[in-house]
Amino acid sequence: MLPKYFFVIFAVLLSLLSANNLAQEQGEVSVKQLLETEETVEKRATEELPEEPPVRNTDIVIDPYERGQPQSAMAGFLSAVKDYDYELATQYMDFRNLSDSTAAFEPEELARMLHIVLRRTIWIDLEAISDLPTGNLQDGLPSYRELIGEIDSASGTIRLYLQRVPRSTDRVKIWKISNASVEKIPYLSQQYSYTEFGEWLSKHLPVKDFLGVELWQWVYFSVALVFYLCIAILVTYIASKLIARFNPETHVEYHRFLKGPVTLLLTILMSRLFVAESNVTLAVQAIMDGATILVFAWIWLFVRAIDLVKIKLSDRFIAQDKPLAVYLLRPASTVAKVIIVAVGTLLWFENLGFSATTLLAGLGIGGLAIALAAQKTVENIIGAITLYTSAPVKVGQVCQFGTTFGVVEEIGLRATRVRTINRTVVHVANAQFVDMQLENISEREVIAYRPLLFLKPDCQSKSVEGIIEDIANMLKAHDKIAATPHRVCLKGFTLHGLSLDVLAHVKTTDYDEYLVVINELNLKILDVIAQHGCQLNSTQAVEGIA
Template identity: 35%
Template sequence: MERFVWRARWTIAWWLLVAGLAPTGSAAQGAEATPGPAPTPTVQRPVDDYDRGTPRSAVRGLFAACGAMDYKRAAEFLDLRRIRVTEREDVGPVLARQLCLVLDRTVWIDLEQLSDTPEGDREDGLPPRRESLAVVPTAEKPTRLFLERVPREDGVLIWKVAADTVARIPALYQEFGYGPLEEYLPKPFFEWMFLGVRLWQWIGFLLLGTISWAAAWVLTRILVRVGRTIVSQSWVPLSEDAVVVMRAPLHALLALVLFRSQVPLLALSVRSAHFVQGLTGAGIVLAVAWLLMRAVDVVARSIEERATNRQAVASLLPLGRRATKVFLAGLTLLAALQNLGFDVTSVLAGLGIGGLAVALAGQKTLEHLFGGITLVADQPVRVGEVCRIGDKIGVVEDIGLRSTRIRTLDRTVLSIPNGEFASMQIENFSRRDRIRLAATLGLRYETTPDQLRYVLVELKKLLLSHPKVSPEPARVRFAGFGAYSLDIELLAYIETSEHEEFLAVREDLFLRIMDIVAESGTAFAFPSHTVYCGADSGIDLARQQAAETQVREWRAQHRLWLPYPPEEEAAAIRGSLAYPPPGSAIS
């Protein structure tokens, strides 16, 4: 006992001496060093033909064997010690195949989450030689599958699927297997695979697609017929054809919904099922967007039919329809990307960060976009109106998000970017309340002053008595002496905003002016040089005398309409002239 005590004392003294003399960084700096905990000895990864030294490598090898359909090799990753030795060679591959199918159908295992050390994860709350593989969501309750570190034939510890998990494989396969199909279909239907989908599943895709399309066609016909009946008997301002327009997108939507609901019958793998669900989800989003865009067209057409007399609404409709469709397209794109597995949040964040760059790169585009908004809000012109822009005159056909299209008088289409169009001087002809009529009449120099007075008075009477001519102002004045004529200026406003009607009224006035000039005995002058070579009958003396006599009577009665007509007489004859003239086709 005394020897043991002395030996212990000498051992402690020796270690203290070694610790005091050992060079450390802190000792070099004049500070005491505190020894840390002893490092944990590293266990070397065992050498194994199937690379079963760690949980991660074992599961990776199992998945590789399953993917190659080498179930005999996959059986090497199962702990078959509870099965009789004579049965292991036959039962092992069967159990391996069943486990591969169960895992393929039910769970997605991330290999990076599994431990890559020979000891496994010591902090998972499980026994030291046990590792969690996956949790299978069965009908009764979730079933946890385990890996276990077991001795190989030579005693080296390796990782395999635990024996108790192997015992649960038949029950799991009973729930997640192919069922009676394996009894009726040949083996190639289950062994041949393309893109992770087996042959019988490809055939199932075709059958489900055909059945879903046919069932959707029947349902669509029924729904369209019911919709037409409802629309025809309701107060909703929609035509029956509006329901028919929705048939194609409704058919596609119903077919995709029916197909998606039946996909679980195909017993796809988790990866394939996730892809199909995402793809069909994106298709449903596109079909809904198609349906909504058709609905936008139907509503816009209905509003357009009801707002035929409201030009402001009519001009807003095309731009509003396009803006709504662009908004729907943006939402559809985001929803489709989300269904396909993309991170929409990252996309939106990227758009926010790149917004400044997009704004700088698309300055002109944004300028034209806001120019279109300005045109719609301010409405200097509307669709269908006639306007002058620069030296061009035409009819506004469309106000789009980027440009405005104008049909010119030459029947060409002029496209002007909205940013430029909004900053130009626009003359709108369609919003005139009246149309100006200005003309200069040239009478021959042989016209006497009284003849000229007669013409002036009759022209004033003509303008005041015509129902389509505004009395204020309606001016007829002797303007001056031209190079070859006595010039009379005529100014009036025709009470119409329609150009065709203006042309008809102007024509009628010009014909009546010709009658007045002829009645006065004079004539219109024209550019010429008169050379008198002989006797000339001259002007009509009888009519000249009649016109002069009429003027003398007006003077005697103080009723001469120069320089202004008497208000009583002007009021008395206002609108008394027959128009359209007698004998006209529209009278």
């Protein structure tokens, strides 16, 4: 027989594999960097040239493509390829003195190939590129060169440069991607081009992108995700059938757990392991490293795992005759789920590139205000825990607090709900309810019978004595009356007549049964009083309930 915890163990293993895969794939680019870089590209591409030169004795080159500085030239190239305007992108590339094999490619095709290589290898930080017309003279490179970045290839590391070259029209020095770097584009493209299917999709689908990810890539990876989802559904369906065959008594929630969060987690795991790496760009990698779906799957997994643990513990506590512990599981599981969601959200922010520590520090003052505002809520939660642990009343019991009398229907995290005898509902805050004087009616083992009897003053002492004796014998002989405590006596003389004190307890906790018994006793007492020639005073006998 397979253990019921198979599902939890299986899911946790998948989670660890997914986490390990995520750690291995972590790149240098995050969603935050992606957004910031796109914003910088757009800003620098549209930025007007400054009126004053940033460096003394250095003139800014006036250029229609803003190629006077390395940073603005690179920003112009990135802006052009971002809009898929490869004809414009060629204005930022130096095609002089190329080999015949490289020159055989159209300039626009070389720009497109370089775009793909850059998308798949390095995410260019424009802020690291000099914005001076002369470039960075302290980087150890020749004064006419500026480093763009380094790309790993099969033959070693290849460095891409911007180079200061004469403009073809007037020989004024401007910055372009160096011809030495352009010469390397066909070689790099062989290693970093898309798959044939990816190339076909990129050429036949509309040229659009979102967050740096092209439309064809969104389609490609979405279809792959659906494909792996179908496989995961099939695998978990077969696993569920096998579990049901070996252990037919497995709770239905375990099967739902397997077909829900475990299926989603398995889908993400397969999609991350078997996706074609040749179609993954840095923007795609940043989206994947953001792990939005993965974090959601983890949160869903552990939230549902808490439900499974709750079911398992509930069955165990019921078997051990500990119903109060079952009531405590609900608020405890709710608190655990809130913690899991909070931790998962912080991890998600970290994956996106935002600092969760900075976020928490920024929320420090706000958190203090929230803590003060949530003081009553915390008090009510503690009150709920106190009600579950000390259990002055339980769900389904009849109780009285203050002037309210009713049945406890629910003990929630914030308030306790009580159904009154008038069928109305009263909600009492737990912090207030736990401090009240609670009378638990349901926990009495018997119900007191205390009729108030007043005989007329003209009754003879022998008659009163006979009444007392007969009522006492009647109560002793009744099988529903407890033996002790038990008394009948002449209590005293009042304005209402001779007061008889009768105390007995009906052996039942069912109020309807109690009414049947005392109805029988009251009728017999009337007969006893009549038999001894006495009468009740004008003040009617009042039946009191303790």
